[in-house]
Structures are given as C-alpha cells and as structure tokens.
Amino acid sequence: MHFASAATLIAAMLPLAYYGFSRGYTGIGMLSVFAFTTILGVLIGIFITRPVYAKFIENFYKQKRKHIKYVTMA
Numbered sequence: 001m002h003f004a005s006a007a008t009l010i011a012a013m014l015p016l017a018y019y020g021f022s023r024g025y026t027g028i029g030m031l032s033v034f035a036f037t038t039i040l041g042v043l044i045g046i047f048i049t050r051p052v053y054a055k056f057i058e059n060f061y062k063q064k065r066k067h068i069k070y071v072t073m074a
Contacts, residue, residue, distance in 0.1 A: 002050070006042045013039050 013035040020032025 006046050
C-alpha cells in the first residue's frame with residue numbers, strides 16, 4: 001500500500017522535475033528542486049525510515065514483554 005502511494009507521488013513529480021530542469025532555475029524551474037527533494041524524501045521514508053522504525057518498535061515490545069514477565073513472576 002505504501003509503495004503504491006510512493007509510486008503515485010513519484011509519477012506525479014517526474015513531469016514537474018523534467019519540465020523544471022529543462023527551463024532552468026527561474027520561474028517554473030524552481031519547482032524542479034521541490035519535485036526532486038519530494039521524490040528523495042519519499043524514497044528515504046519508504047526504504048530507510050520505515051524499516052528502522054519497525055525494528056525499533058519490535059525491540060521496544062520485546063523489552064516490554066520481558067519486563068512484564070519478570071514483574072508477574074515476582
């Protein structure tokens with residue numbers, strides 16, 4: 001599901017980035033920087049941030065379960 005939304009955003013930003021790079025860095029060309037950073041942010045979010053956050057939550061719940069086990073046994 002998240003990959004589909006990322007692909008949709010990238011597909012929407014690619015024409016803007018292409019059109020902006022072909023016009024230079026004035027007027028509409030400034031939008032190419034916006035399109036490029038948006039695409040980069042989505043890719044970083046999907047491929048780096050989400051897996052790291054999932055691993056963090058997994059470790060958090062593992063530690064919480066260990067703590068609960070020790071508390072209930074005491």
